[in-house]
Amino acid sequence: MKKILIVDDEPQFAEMVKIRLEANGYDVLLANDGQKGVALVKKENPDLILMDIMMPNMNGGDAVRLLKADSNLSSIPIIFMTAVVTKDDEKMIQGINIEEVFYPTIAKPFNADELFKKIKKAIGE
Amino acid sequence: MNKDQAKKIRPKLIKELYFALEQISNHVMVTDNEGIIEYVNPAFERTTGYSKKEAVGRSPKILSSGLQSKEYYVSLWTTISQGKEFKSEVINKKKNGDIYVAEQIVSPIKDVQGNVTHFISIWDDITEQKRLENEIHEVNKELEVQKVGLEKTNKELRSLYKKLEKKNKELLKLDQLKSDFVSTVSHELRTPLAISTEGINLVVDGLAGEINEKQRSLLVASKENLERLSRIIDDLLDISKIESGKMELFQNFTDITKVIQEAVDCYQRVVQEKKIALTVNLPENKVYLNIDKDKIIQVVTNLLNNAYKFTHEKGSINVSLIQREGDVLCSVKDTGKGIAKEDMQKLFKKFQQFGREDGAGIKGTGLGLSICKNFVELHQGKIWAESKLGEGSVFFFTLPTYEVVKSEFDFYFENVLKKARAIKKPVTFVLIFLKNFQEIRSAFGEDVLFKIINIIFVTIEQVNSRKADKAFLYDLNTVYALLPETNEVGGDAAIGRIKEAISKCQFNDQKKLIEVDLKYGSAIFPSSAQDRKGLISVALEGVHKKRNILIVDDHPQVFDILKYRLKDQNYHVEPAYGGEEALKMIKESKPDLIILDIMMPKMNGYEVLGRLKGDLNTASIPVIILTAKNTKDVQRDSSSFGAIPIILKTGNFENLIKVINEII
Numbered sequence: 182m183k184k185i186l187i188v189d190d191e192p193q194f195a196e197m198v199k200i201r202l203e204a205n206g207y208d209v210l211l212a213n214d215g216q217k218g219v220a221l222v223k224k225e226n227p228d229l230i231l232m233d234i235m236m237p238n239m240n241g242g243d244a245v246r247l248l249k250a251d252s253n254l255s256s257i258p259i260i261f262m263t264a265v266v267t268k269d270d271e272k273m274i275q276g277i278n279i280e281e282v283f284y285p286t287i288a289k290p291f292n293a294d295e296l297f298k299k300i301k302k303a304i305g306e
Numbered sequence: 307m308n309k310d311q312a313k314k315i316r317p318k319l320i321k322e323l324y325f326a327l328e329q330i331s332n333h334v335m336v337t338d339n340e341g342i343i344e345y346v347n348p349a350f351e352r353t354t355g356y357s358k359k360e361a362v363g364r365s366p367k368i369l370s371s372g373l374q375s376k377e378y379y380v381s382l383w384t385t386i387s388q389g390k391e392f393k394s395e396v397i398n399k400k401k402n403g404d405i406y407v408a409e410q411i412v413s414p415i416k417d418v419q420g421n422v423t424h425f426i427s428i429w430d431d432i433t434e435q436k437r438l439e440n441e442i443h444e445v446n447k448e449l450e451v452q453k454v455g456l457e458k459t460n461k462e463l464r465s466l467y468k469k470l471e472k473k474n475k476e477l478l479k480l481d482q483l484k485s486d487f488v489s490t491v492s493h494e495l496r497t498p499l500a501i502s503t504e505g506i507n508l509v510v511d512g513l514a515g516e517i518n519e520k521q522r523s524l525l526v527a528s529k530e531n532l533e534r535l536s537r538i539i540d541d542l543l544d545i546s547k548i549e550s551g552k553m554e555l556f557q558n559f560t561d562i563t564k565v566i567q568e569a570v571d572c573y574q575r576v577v578q579e580k581k582i583a584l585t586v587n588l589p590e591n592k593v594y595l596n597i598d599k600d601k602i603i604q605v606v607t608n609l610l611n612n613a614y615k616f617t618h619e620k621g622s623i624n625v626s627l628i629q630r631e632g633d634v635l636c637s638v639k640d641t642g643k644g645i646a647k648e649d650m651q652k653l654f655k656k657f658q659q660f661g662r663e664d665g666a667g668i669k670g671t672g673l674g675l676s677i678c679k680n681f682v683e684l685h686q687g688k689i690w691a692e693s694k695l696g697e698g699s700v701f702f703f704t705l706p707t708y709e710v711v712k713s714e715f716d717f718y719f720e721n722v723l724k725k726a727r728a729i730k731k732p733v734t735f736v737l738i739f740l741k742n743f744q745e746i747r748s749a750f751g752e753d754v755l756f757k758i759i760n761i762i763f764v765t766i767e768q769v770n771s772r773k774a775d776k777a778f779l780y781d782l783n784t785v786y787a788l789l790p791e792t793n794e795v796g797g798d799a800a801i802g803r804i805k806e807a808i809s810k811c812q813f814n815d816q817k818k819l820i821e822v823d824l825k826y827g828s829a830i831f832p833s834s835a836q837d838r839k840g841l842i843s844v845a846l847e848g849v850h851k852k853r854n855i856l857i858v859d860d861h862p863q864v865f866d867i868l869k870y871r872l873k874d875q876n877y878h879v880e881p882a883y884g885g886e887e888a889l890k891m892i893k894e895s896k897p898d899l900i901i902l903d904i905m906m907p908k909m910n911g912y913e914v915l916g917r918l919k920g921d922l923n924t925a926s927i928p929v930i931i932l933t934a935k936n937t938k939d940v941q942r943d944s945s946s947f948g949a950i951p952i953i954l955k956t957g958n959f960e961n962l963i964k965v966i967n968e969i970i
Contacts, residue, residue, distance in 0.1 A: 194501045197508055204513050235493065293511065 183304055184208045184225060188218035188244065189233040189262070198231065198262075201293060207300075215239025219247050222254055229304050230259045234273050242273035258303035333408075335427045336415075341365055344424065353431055355401030366427070371399035382412065386425055389414050395432070407436040481550075495539050503532050541673040545656065548680045555598040555684050559756055559763075559779055562595045562602070562634060562705065563588040563627060569606035570625050573614075580619045584610075587626040592752065593634060594782075596711050601681040605689075608674040609638040609701045616642035616699070632710050633687070639700040645693040653691055654679040678703070686710075715778045715786070719838045722790050726831055733831040734797030736787040737845035738762065738804070742823040743783035750815045755782060758813050758822060769800070769807045794830050798926035801826055809968065825849040852878045854895070855966070858888040858914065859903040859932070864955070868901065871959045875967070885909025889917055892924055899969055901962075904933040904940060912943060919947045928969045932962070 185207045189195040192213060199209040210225055212218040215232075216239040222230065230248075234241040241261060248254045300306075327334055333350035337343050346354075346361045354361075354369060361368070374397060385392040392412040399405055408429035415424040506529045508514050510522060517525070547553045570586045577584045606625070613623045621641040628635050645653065657672040682689040682703045693699035726733045740746075740759055747755045763785045766777040770787065778786045789800055805826070813820040827848030829841040855877050857865050865881040872879055880897070882888035886909050892900070900918070904911035911931065918924045929947075933940050934955045944950050951969075953962045 191497060191501060194497075194504060197501065197504045200508055200513055201511075293507065 182206065182208045183229065183306070184210065184227040185229045185231060185300070186210045186212060186218065186221055186225065186227040187231045187262075188212045188215065188236070188241065189231070190214055190236040191233070201296075202300075205297060215241060215244030215247075219244050222248060222257065226254075227257065229300060230257060231262045232259050234261060234263045240273045260299055260303055333429045333431070335361070335366065335429075337366065337425045337427070339414075339422050339424060341425070350429075353400070353406065353429075354398070360401075368401075369398040371397045371405055373397045373405070386412050386414050387422070389416065389422055396429070398429075406431055406433045408432060492539065492543050496536065499532055499536050499539075503529060503536075506532070541677060544677050545673055548677070553680065553684065555601065557596050557598050557685075559594050559708075559760055559782075560597050560599050561592040561753075561756075562597065562636075563591075563593055565597070565599050565602050566606055566625060566627055566636065569603045569610070573607065573610045576610075577614060577623065580614070580617070580621075582614065582617055582620065583622040585622065585624045587624065589627060589629055593627070593629060594708055594756070595634065595705050596708060596779075597685060597705060598681075601684070602705070605678045605681050605703065606636070606638070608678050609703075611674060612701070613638050613640035613642060613699070616640065616644075618642070621698075629707070630704075633704040633706050635702060635704050637700050637702045639698065641698040644695040644697055645691065645699055646695060650691065650693065654689070712780060715780065716838065718776070719788060722788055723831055723838060726790060731791045732793045732833070733841075734789040734792040734794070734800065735829045735831070735841045735845055736789070736797065736801055736804070737827045737829075737842065737849060738766065738785040738787070739825045739827065739846075739849045740783040740822060741825050742821070746820060746822070750820060752782075754815045754820070758820065759783065759785065761811055761813065762808060762822075762824070765807050765811055766804050769803045775800075794833070795922055795926065797828050797830060801828060802926070805969075852876055853898040855879045855899045855901060856882055856888065856891060856897040857901045858882045858885065858906075858911070859901075860884055860906045861903075864903070864932070867959075868962075871963065872966070875963065877966075885911070885914040888914055892918070892927070896924070896927060898927070899966060900927055900929045901932050901966075902929050904931060904935055915944060915947050915950070930962070930965055930969070 185202055187195045187198055187202075187209060189198075189211075190213050192211075195211050195213070199211060202209045210221060210227060212221045214236045218230070218232070219239070221227075232241045232245060239247075241263075245259055248257065248259070327345075327347050330347065331349055333353050334345070334347040335343060335350055336345040343361050343364055343366060346356070346358055350361070351357050356368065378394070378396075382392050382394070391414075392410075394410060396408055396410045397405060398408060409432050410427055410429045412425055412427045414422040415426055417423045506525050509517060510525050510529065544553070566588060567586065570584060574584055610623065610625070617623060617640045623641075624637075624639045626637050626639070654675045656676045679689050682705070685705050687703055687705045689701070689703040691699055691701045722733055740762065743755055743759075746758060759779065759782055763777055763779040766785055766787055770777060770789075772789075774790045775792075776788050778788070780786045787800070787804070789797060792800065808822075808824065813822050827845035827850075829835055829844035829848070831841055834844045835841045853876070855872070857868055857879060859865060859881075860883055862881070862883065865879075869879050880891070882891050885906055888900070888902075889909075891897075902911045902914060911933070915929065915931075918927065918929065929950050931940060931944060931950055931952045932955055933952065937952050937954055940952050944952070951965050953965065
């Protein structure tokens with residue numbers, strides 16, 4: 182079973198995404214900030230990370246930079262997942278070259294099909 | 307006066323002295339040694355009003371104004387009774403009571419034995435002088451007051467300025483806060499919406515257990531209203547950005563037909579509910595415009611929302627785009643109920659909603675058209691509507707074609723030159739030409755070509771460090787850069803920076819690397835040409851001309867080998883067999899590249915390099931060192947001249963050709 186880590190400071194939202202992912206046969210781990218997320222990645226070595234951007238302690242951008250700088254972890258695919266991309270978010274992820282960036286926004290309601298498509302592409306299923 | 311002198315005084319002289327006293331303008335008074343007046347002259351009579359008769363025999367006290375202190379009289383008497391002269395200013399009173407100010411000298415008159423027999427007082431009426439002095443004093447005092455006042459004003463102004471500065475800072479901060487607020491609010495409002503929507507989605511999708519139809523329809527209604535709320539938030543945030551002047555366009559060279567098709571395709575799902583036929587008429591060719599794609603999609607979607615809202619079931623909506631002279635005209639036509647005449651002017655105003663009773667389907671915020679208008683106008687376009695009650699409405703908007711944007715640039719170019727002429731400053735014009743654009747288009751398609759030229763354009767724009775420098779995407783294969791107040795040296799440096807930045811870009815399509823062949827041409831106003839067209843043609847010549855390479859090596863075989871190696875390339879190669887010869891040739895005609903050997907008799911490569919880099923006219927010519935020496939040593943010794951590529955003679959020449967192609 183593929184392991185997906187959700188890093189999000191909104192526990193309710195993370196829990197809901199977890200339910201959806203588990204219903205589709207994924208093993209799901211949760212972390213509520215960038216720092217804990219990075220620690221969990223090192224420990225659990227997940228197949229994919231769903232990363233929020235605006236978070237306390239360590240934002241998603243910095244967490245991704247840390248992961249990409251670590252040769253053991255740099256190959257883990259990451260999808261940015263945030264309710265909305267604001268200017269601040271853009272600043273936080275500036276200069277990050279990620280193959281797949283996924284922004285479910287509430288204006289385009291959280292589209293489960295699109296999420297699974299991106300996940301499948303990212304982990305090469 | 308001694309005895310002899312007294313004897314010598316002739317009566318004639320006495321008479322003359324008497325006349326002198328009578329006619330002098332100073333008033334003169336002679337008293338005996340006890341202070342009784344014995345003589346006054348006519349000037350005294352005139353000033354004081356006392357006649358000789360009235361004055362003689364009386365005390366000078368008749369003149370006392372009472373304004374003189376007791377000390378004054380004490381001092382006067384002590385001084386003159388000691389036989390000394392007393393000088394002072396005195397305030398006297400005339401017979402009529404008027405006051406006058408005089409400068410007085412009181413001298414004792416001694417007889418031959420040296421005894422004081424008389425006193426003589428001479429006054430000068432200085433009332434007028436005093437008055438003037440007083441006036442000056444008053445004026446000075448006034449000036450002093452004014453000065454203090456000015457200083458105070460100055461100080462106040464300074465503090466006011468400080469206050470203003472502080473206010474300005476506060477305003478800037480407030481502006482920032484406002485931006486932050488918009489950003490924070492959008493985040494804070496949308497996060498709970500995202501959670502609520504996803505929660506409902508989970509239940510509707512059956513991931514939290516079975517639900518019945520009634521529960522489902524209630525939840526779907528909730529979900530739709532959450533979506534509506536999120537649209538309202540989006541609209542309010544847009545309006546807030548528009549009103550604070552913070553709405554920005556992220557324009558790109560984009561095919562408008564594709565953008566409209568995309569917006570229409572997304573909407574097909576919506577119109578199905580009312581069985582409305584949504585059709586689209588687009589030109590067959592691509593129409594590239596300089597637009598912010600997201601904003602135009604928002605405009606089209608908004609117009610579709612309106613059309614949908616007021617169109618009855620089984621009606622139709624048509625979106626069309628036509629190319630016109632100077633712009634494209636996009637229209638969204640519906641067979642809805644139409645707009646009343648009195649509502650037409652209010653159409654694009656904020657919070658205006660019409661025909662709500664009919665508002666089935668997607669509910670609006672009354673902000674949509676106001677936002678559309680702003681977005682279209684930010685693109686220099688126009689938006690309007692035509693409608694007939696009962697028949698339907700058509701909303702139109704225009705967007706300027708790229709030709710119009712181009713002519714705006716031409717106009718801007720002319721203005722830069724006009725200004726340069728006026729201030730007598732040079733302008734550098736750089737033309738960057740994507741030589742293999744046709745190959746790229748046929749191998750990867752037009753979209754990829756546009757993507758590449760866009761990346762090149764954006765990169766050049768980022769390299770331009772000064773605000774006055776402007777890059778312009780002029781065509782699908784050409785980017786212009788206009789650098790005001792830049793001479794040849796500055797222009798060469800700018801081209802160097804552009805080349806460096808572009809060399810760091812990677813162009814690929816689905817992980818396949820795309821080679822881009824860029825040619826650079828430049829022209830300087832006023833030395834290369836005097837006008838826009840002249841500058842462009844000079845720069846174009848630069849783009850298409852053969853590049854000159856000078857090969858500096860004392861071994862003729864090296865030149866022969868390189869000439870052979872480079873024969874397939876579009877270069878013109880020339881040899882120089884020594885350092886001195888090379889410098890002479892470089893001076894005569896500037897090559898585009900110098901390939902330099904290090905070990906040469908007479909003048910070695912380092913010296914040549916030093917002289918080249920030391921001369922502003924030749925410092926920007928790129929150099930490649932071709933050497934048989936240990937590259938590390940060469941690297942160390944040449945590093946003071948900048949990062950110069952070093953190629954080993956023993957190495958392969960493929961690499962040399964690659965480096966040459968990169969540099970030129």
